[in-house]
Amino acid sequence: MECKSDYILLQAYADGELDAIRMVEVEAHLRDCPACQQVVENLNASRSALREGLPRYAASANLTKNIRAALPAAAPAHRARTVNFRPRAGWVSALAATLVLGFFIGLQHGQSNSLLDEALASHTRSLMASHLMDVASTDQHTVKPWFEGKINFAPPVVDLAAAGFPLVGGRLDELNHQTVAALVYGRNKHFINLFVWPSASGAVPGGQTEASGYQINSWTQGGLNFIAVSEIPAADLAAFAQAYRDQTHP
Amino acid sequence: MDESVPDPVVGSAAFAQTLLPHRDAAYNLARWLMRHDHDAEDCVQDAYVRAYQAFGRFRGGDGRPWLLAIVRNVCYSRLRQNRREEPPASFDEIEHSEALAAPTGELPWKHAAARELLPAAMEKLPAELREILVLHELEGCAYKELASILEVPIGTVMSRLARARIRLQYELQQLLRKDLSHGM
Numbered sequence: 001m002e003c004k005s006d007y008i009l010l011q012a013y014a015d016g017e018l019d020a021i022r023m024v025e026v027e028a029h030l031r032d033c034p035a036c037q038q039v040v041e042n043l044n045a046s047r048s049a050l051r052e053g054l055p056r057y058a059a060s061a062n063l064t065k066n067i068r069a070a071l072p073a074a075a076p077a078h079r080a081r082t083v084n085f086r087p088r089a090g091w092v093s094a095l096a097a098t099l100v101l102g103f104f105i106g107l108q109h110g111q112s113n114s115l116l117d118e119a120l121a122s123h124t125r126s127l128m129a130s131h132l133m134d135v136a137s138t139d140q141h142t143v144k145p146w147f148e149g150k151i152n153f154a155p156p157v158v159d160l161a162a163a164g165f166p167l168v169g170g171r172l173d174e175l176n177h178q179t180v181a182a183l184v185y186g187r188n189k190h191f192i193n194l195f196v197w198p199s200a201s202g203a204v205p206g207g208q209t210e211a212s213g214y215q216i217n218s219w220t221q222g223g224l225n226f227i228a229v230s231e232i233p234a235a236d237l238a239a240f241a242q243a244y245r246d247q248t249h250p
Numbered sequence: 251m252d253e254s255v256p257d258p259v260v261g262s263a264a265f266a267q268t269l270l271p272h273r274d275a276a277y278n279l280a281r282w283l284m285r286h287d288h289d290a291e292d293c294v295q296d297a298y299v300r301a302y303q304a305f306g307r308f309r310g311g312d313g314r315p316w317l318l319a320i321v322r323n324v325c326y327s328r329l330r331q332n333r334r335e336e337p338p339a340s341f342d343e344i345e346h347s348e349a350l351a352a353p354t355g356e357l358p359w360k361h362a363a364a365r366e367l368l369p370a371a372m373e374k375l376p377a378e379l380r381e382i383l384v385l386h387e388l389e390g391c392a393y394k395e396l397a398s399i400l401e402v403p404i405g406t407v408m409s410r411l412a413r414a415r416i417r418l419q420y421e422l423q424q425l426l427r428k429d430l431s432h433g434m
Contacts, residue, residue, distance in 0.1 A: 011408065017393050042357050046419065050387040054369060057278045070298065096252060122405060214338065
């Protein structure tokens with residue numbers, strides 16, 4: 001009965017936001033866990049209740065007429081253009097291949113350090129479909145400006161392809177209720193999430209640890225905290241952290 | 251910049267084609283936030299005018315999240331001006347988060363009276379929890395779209411949605427309890 005499963009993950013499952021591999025893992029778990037089954041049933045029941053019990057208000061004909069009437073005939077001054085933020089399809093299958101992970105990680109070792117746990121949970125969450133990258137680009141000059149205006153600090157963005165860790169993109173994420181920058185690097189067919197945020201709120205412990213088969217490497221530098229999380233071998237992640245530090249603070 | 255630059259979307263015809271189809275979604279969101287027909291209509295109309303003025307900054311793709319973000323901003327600034335009473339946010343989520351991990355006892359959703367009481371339960375939610383349920387359950391917005399409309403990271407979408415669901419369940423349970431005791 002005392003299943004320490006992550007509600008957020010069960011919710012993502014019920015909302016259809018998981019990729020196929022992870023969905024299969026959750027389904028396997030649900031077969032053996034009545035408590036989680038009940039959580040999912042509850043989520044589904046609430047969805048039908050809301051859809052059937054709440055009105056979806058529609059715009060009146062009058063409102064539509066007023067909107068049309070308010071539009072001037074002239075064109076707006078600027079041209080719109082499309083920016084392609086969609087991660088390439090190849091990444092998704094590469095992602096699926098790496099997902100040989102246990103489903104209910106993260107919360108079992110909560111007593112050790114909640115921030116590292118959050119980073120780990122966020123790393124695994126990021127592997128969910130369509131959440132790895134908000135800006136997919138191997139170009140640091142595209143990724144870096146993307147963060148401007150979204151956060152009040154500037155994460156150092158460097159490409160480490162020469163060291164075997166190509167930059168693949170970035171996104172906004174959240175650790176312990178604060179917004180952080182997440183840089184995504186590749187290593188063979190695996191991913192490294194590097195979380196960056198100001199250390200003013202408290203420094204990370206520093207050093208490298210392992211949890212649930214993941215490597216977590218943290219350090220503080222130049223007023224910023226860094227936590228790198230990945231399923232790559234310990235030596236590889238240590239090499240990544242070293243390469244990143246060398247590049248950003250030579 | 252190495253992004254592809256497709257056909258520019260220019261002019262009021264393109265505007266109408268891109269954004270008018272989302273007027274029901276816009277009105278639904280505004281109506282749930284403002285709680286009054288006229289206020290909601292004013293906000294939607296205002297939002298369309300602002301969207302038109304800002305259409306040059308629209309980056310193409312799906313117009314819905316872009317429009318809904320504007321609708322939302324108009325509604326919130328109107329609500330702040332009106333200083334409408336919002337339900338108190340002093341709901342102890344830590345205390346009630348127990349219900350999340352292992353819901354026990356009778357769940358309210360399938361209760362016969364639940365359907366009639368749901369709108370009232372929604373009214374008791376703070377705007378930010380009410381809106382995320384409306385967008386997710388009624389408009390069918392996926393997490394990514396919610397993140398774009400609410401202008402928050404996906405992690406926040408997931409935790410806010412979870413909070414909204416517990417809070418609604420709690421409010422519905424309270425109303426059901428009251429309803430049952432009155433019925434006796």
